[in-house]
Amino acid sequence: MKGIRLEFYKLRRRKIWVIILVLLVVQCLWGMWAFRNMDAKKLSQGYMQCLYHFSVLNTIMMPMIAAITASKVCDLEHKGQTFKFLLTVMPAGALFDAKFICASMYMVAVGVAQTAFIMVLGKVAGFTETFPPGYLLYYLIITITVTVVILAIQQAFSLLFTNQMVSFVIGITGSFAGLFSLFLPRNIQRGILWSYYGVLMPVRMNWDSQTRIADLQYIPVDWSSFWLLMGLFAMIYFTGRRCFARKER
Amino acid sequence: MANIITTSGLCKQYGAAMGVKDLDLSVPEGVIYGFLGPNGAGKSTTMKMILGLAKPTRGTIIVFDKEVNRRNRLAILKETGSLIEAPSFYAHLTGKENLKIISTLKELPDSEIDRVLKFVRLEDQKNKKAGQYSLGMKQRLGLAGALLGNPRLLILDEPTNGLDPAGIQEIRELICSLPKSFGITVMVSSHLLSEIDQMAGHIGVISRGELVFQDRLSALHDRSESRIAIRTLDNIAAGSVLSSQGIAYQEQEGYLLIPKLNDNQLAGYFIRFLKEDIGVVRIEERKKTLEDIFLELTGMAVKL
Amino acid sequence: MLWKVIRGEQMKLRRSPVWLAFFILPVLPAFMGTFNYLQNIEILKDGWYSLWTQHTLFTCYFFLPATIAVYCSYLFRLEHTNHNWNCVMTLPVSALHLYLAKLIMASAMVIMTQLWVGVLFIISGKMSGLSGPVPPELTEWLVYGAIGGIVICGIQLCISLVVRSFAVPVGIAMAGGILGIGALSKGVGAFYPYTLLSLGMRANSPGGSMACSQVQFMAGSLFYLIISALVAILWLSNTDVTTE
Numbered sequence: 001m002k003g004i005r006l007e008f009y010k011l012r013r014r015k016i017w018v019i020i021l022v023l024l025v026v027q028c029l030w031g032m033w034a035f036r037n038m039d040a041k042k043l044s045q046g047y048m049q050c051l052y053h054f055s056v057l058n059t060i061m062m063p064m065i066a067a068i069t070a071s072k073v074c075d076l077e078h079k080g081q082t083f084k085f086l087l088t089v090m091p092a093g094a095l096f097d098a099k100f101i102c103a104s105m106y107m108v109a110v111g112v113a114q115t116a117f118i119m120v121l122g123k124v125a126g127f128t129e130t131f132p133p134g135y136l137l138y139y140l141i142i143t144i145t146v147t148v149v150i151l152a153i154q155q156a157f158s159l160l161f162t163n164q165m166v167s168f169v170i171g172i173t174g175s176f177a178g179l180f181s182l183f184l185p186r187n188i189q190r191g192i193l194w195s196y197y198g199v200l201m202p203v204r205m206n207w208d209s210q211t212r213i214a215d216l217q218y219i220p221v222d223w224s225s226f227w228l229l230m231g232l233f234a235m236i237y238f239t240g241r242r243c244f245a246r247k248e249r
Numbered sequence: 250m251a252n253i254i255t256t257s258g259l260c261k262q263y264g265a266a267m268g269v270k271d272l273d274l275s276v277p278e279g280v281i282y283g284f285l286g287p288n289g290a291g292k293s294t295t296m297k298m299i300l301g302l303a304k305p306t307r308g309t310i311i312v313f314d315k316e317v318n319r320r321n322r323l324a325i326l327k328e329t330g331s332l333i334e335a336p337s338f339y340a341h342l343t344g345k346e347n348l349k350i351i352s353t354l355k356e357l358p359d360s361e362i363d364r365v366l367k368f369v370r371l372e373d374q375k376n377k378k379a380g381q382y383s384l385g386m387k388q389r390l391g392l393a394g395a396l397l398g399n400p401r402l403l404i405l406d407e408p409t410n411g412l413d414p415a416g417i418q419e420i421r422e423l424i425c426s427l428p429k430s431f432g433i434t435v436m437v438s439s440h441l442l443s444e445i446d447q448m449a450g451h452i453g454v455i456s457r458g459e460l461v462f463q464d465r466l467s468a469l470h471d472r473s474e475s476r477i478a479i480r481t482l483d484n485i486a487a488g489s490v491l492s493s494q495g496i497a498y499q500e501q502e503g504y505l506l507i508p509k510l511n512d513n514q515l516a517g518y519f520i521r522f523l524k525e526d527i528g529v530v531r532i533e534e535r536k537k538t539l540e541d542i543f544l545e546l547t548g549m550a551v552k553l
Numbered sequence: 554m555l556w557k558v559i560r561g562e563q564m565k566l567r568r569s570p571v572w573l574a575f576f577i578l579p580v581l582p583a584f585m586g587t588f589n590y591l592q593n594i595e596i597l598k599d600g601w602y603s604l605w606t607q608h609t610l611f612t613c614y615f616f617l618p619a620t621i622a623v624y625c626s627y628l629f630r631l632e633h634t635n636h637n638w639n640c641v642m643t644l645p646v647s648a649l650h651l652y653l654a655k656l657i658m659a660s661a662m663v664i665m666t667q668l669w670v671g672v673l674f675i676i677s678g679k680m681s682g683l684s685g686p687v688p689p690e691l692t693e694w695l696v697y698g699a700i701g702g703i704v705i706c707g708i709q710l711c712i713s714l715v716v717r718s719f720a721v722p723v724g725i726a727m728a729g730g731i732l733g734i735g736a737l738s739k740g741v742g743a744f745y746p747y748t749l750l751s752l753g754m755r756a757n758s759p760g761g762s763m764a765c766s767q768v769q770f771m772a773g774s775l776f777y778l779i780i781s782a783l784v785a786i787l788w789l790s791n792t793d794v795t796t797e
Binding site (some may be wrong): 019022023026027029030033060061064065067069071072079163164165168169173175176177179180181183184 | 581586589620723725
């Protein structure tokens with residue numbers, strides 16, 4: 001607990017939330033732009049539209065936000081060469097946990113802000129679809145969960161490599177692969193961590209190639225994929241933590 | 250003797266505080282100029298301004314008869330070597346590769362790299378990555394980089410930082426040899442008087458951003474005049490004897506301090522003391538150390 | 554003299570395989586884009602042109618700008634760490650040359666990446682059994698794409714010089730790329746630095762001409778290159794050097 005407080009303390013004056021906020025605003029602008037002229041049909045599926053589009057946008061943006069946050073939290077130690085000192089006062093594993101929880105808080109905040117934005121948008125734009133609290137909650141949970149898993153992998157690389165280019169290239173490549181895999185069969189998607197925003201999305205688009213009309217509908221929650229993701233998380237987190245603890249300095 | 254560095258009215262303001270105030274330095278050519286002052290007195294800031302790394306708030310700096318400004322910057326830097334604050338290095342490159350970059354940019358032959366590596370005794374470590382160097386080795390690497398191409402002027406900021414005692418001695422001797430062997434003018438800063446005492450011919454003392462002393466080192470030594478301390482059984486009576494003879498004295502911790510007099514004069518006073526039945530119990534010669542003077546000088550600025 | 558500074562920059566990049574990033578990045582769309590193209594071959598009827606869209610659409614909107622940003626951050630990170638500014642700024646190298654050398658290093662990487670994109674495009678087209686010759690416009694797409702990429706290099710170098718963080722400039726590039734979609738849809742792509750790349754590469758309309766005139770494209774590119782160079786030089790010569 002003390003470790004987590006210390007992590008926040010170290011981030012003072014680093015203004016980490018500014019860049020996160022900027023990216024979040026850009027994402028919301030993008031979302032609004034996608035909904036700029038909604039007809040009656042779109043309004044009747046308003047929340048579905050939001051959940052669908054935001055999941056796609058998340059695939060592009062959230063890995064970057066996670067990469068930036070992880071790098072910011074870890075890079076200050078590389079820059080100040082503080083590992084040698086820190087690891088004499090706290091175990092490496094505890095430092096890893098503290099940094100992870102600290103950075104996760106930002107991810108939770110982003111998820112909550114997004115969900116709140118969807119709710120406000122729904123009121124302002126006058127969605128005629130009945131408000132689906134359950135699906136929004138689910139959206140909030142999967143957005144945070146997937147981002148936090150990506151955060152774990154980002155943090156591991158940001159800590160293990162002094163050169164932050166490594167973790168960013170992994171972040172960009174991952175986000176890229178995630179976006180592309182949205183167009184690929186589901187089984188391929190499930191093998192790519194960064195495409196889980198799409199895999200776990202609670203909405204499906206039915207594209208009728210005859211009528212050229214896209215229709216959205218809610219689908220049941222894919223719990224098996226969720227547990228698969230949890231398994232991935234455990235694997236990534238503990239491998240990363242172990243590698244960090246074992247690294248010689 | 251021509252000056253190689255002259256600053257006049259040099260000021261540097263940080264926020265509301267003056268980091269450096271009205272500094273008039275003059276560094277003659279071909280000497281080792283010791284730039285002395287406590288931590289945070291403004292030594293690094295001054296050196297950075299001379300090198301163009303920081304812009305003065307007011308005042309001018311002349312190096313090699315050229316004013317330090319954007320137009321003359323490159324011409325001055327071509328003939329200058331420097332090591333400021335802490336050594337610079339690219340951690341993923343070897344010591345030799347680090348020097349290769351500098352020598353390429355200064356358009357020097359590769360033989361220079363081997364020469365300076367040998368000079369700072371780093372030739373055995375030259376193929377190791379600079380990131381794995383110890384602090385002392387990094388310092389030597391920084392020094393080697395500054396020495397590349399035998400510049401006319403060398404500006405070194407606390408060059409013995411992080412070195413072990415043997416290393417300090419070695420680097421000191423190395424610096425001392427530069428003016429004679431290569432005609433290099435060296436400006437070297439330190440917060441230790443003893444270190445400057447062993448290297449410099451000229452010194453400048455800075456305290457809280459102000460210059461409090463600047464001259465040959467010998468002039469500072471001259472200030473360390475001796476005094477005679479006398480302790481008697483009756484200091485008041487002894488004092489009145491001295492003042493009746495027109496000798497100024499100071500009383501301090503049971504001692505009377507008087508200026509150094511010649512032996513005959515001094516003996517005369519003791520005979521008078523005995524005649525007046527004043528028992529003399531101690532006579533000592535007290536010499537102010539350079540450290541005392543340094544503290545006094547830097548303390549003086551506090552009072553101003 | 555500039556050549557010497559470039560040599561110095563090359564030496565600084567030894568032993569750091571940063572080019573790998575630019576090698577891997579285009580491979581991803583080449584694989585996945587081609588796969589997607591083959592899956593939807595009934596809808597995508599324009600052969601080589603459809604494949605080009607698949608390869609480049611997402612790449613030049615966000616991912617290439619972000620990767621360029623990472624590279625530019627790295628180039629200045631070298632100087633921001635280990636007190637290197639003290640050394641760099643006391644060497645007889647002018648601010649202009651320093652900035653240009655970094656820009657040339659980054660530009661070289663962009664040009665190589667464009668070549669690699671071209672090679673991958675031809676290979677995947679041939680392997681997908683596309684009939685007909687390789688589009689003659691390919692060279693043009695790549696050259697204009699390279700120019701757009703170099704503009705992003707200029708801007709990002711400037712940002713990475715001023716903002717000393719590694720991560721923040723990457724975030725700015727990402728945000729810049731996304732806002733560019735808006736600029737493109739409003740038809741002002743030529744006036745916005747992050748869209749010049751996708752404009753130049755004709756990512757969404759490979760068949761037709763650019764969405765702006767060549768003069769506009771060149772003027773926009775030149776404008777942003779000059780502005781970023783000016784800002785960088787003024788910054789380098791007017792701010793005090795601080796090291797951490």
